[in-house]
Amino acid sequence: LTPLDAVFYEQRPRFDWHPGLLIDGARIQVPFLADLVTLADPTSDWTFLNYLRTHHRLYPFYFAERFHTHRAEYDAYCRWVADNLPALHFRHQVDAVRWNPERDLFEVDFTHLDADGEAEALGRTHTRNVVLGIGTEPHIPDPLRPLV
Known part of the structure; x- marks a missing residue:
């Protein structure tokens, strides 16, 4: 989508479609x-x-x-x-998501992991919206339950 401006962080080191199968x-x-x-x-x-x-x-x-x-x-x-998707970042562990009322944005803190899964660099980005991909089994983190 042309007007879509998004970034995707994934902790895994790379894409794996149906690993083990x-x-x-x-x-x-x-x-x-x-x-x-x-x-x-x-x-x-x-x-x-x-x-x-x-x-x-x-x-x-x-x-x-x-x-x-x-x-x-x-x-x-x-x-x-x-x-080949520039907005997709593997080896990025999201450490914290919090609302910044002064900027009227979410702050997302992440750690870029090296090839061994060890912390390589810290980063922060700001966004208007946050979407959590949690896998196939529904789970709502405790701090977000009041929003449901």
Whole structure:
């Protein structure tokens, strides 16, 4: 979205799609057109077909006539997209979120982690809105319960 100005912090070191389930030879259950963006915008740079073209795999994929891709290749595709999104920051641990009434903004303190998961640098950003991605099991942190 053009007017969207967002930053995403993720503590994990990199993107992993279904870790532990990338069994050799296993394929995803949907055709490649159900990638991250094609149905919303087939002209996007982030289509699976563009991933294949960028990695010189478009013709081999086409001539194989298998439109259900290997799970490992889909994982590599998703990682390629994630690695190329400038607003997505892996190895960033969010340490605190607090409201700053003087600035009328949230302050978000984070730690940039090195390759070993150790603190490398501290940072702070300011934002009008905060969204927490908590995974598949709903959980509302105690300090936020009064807002629900």
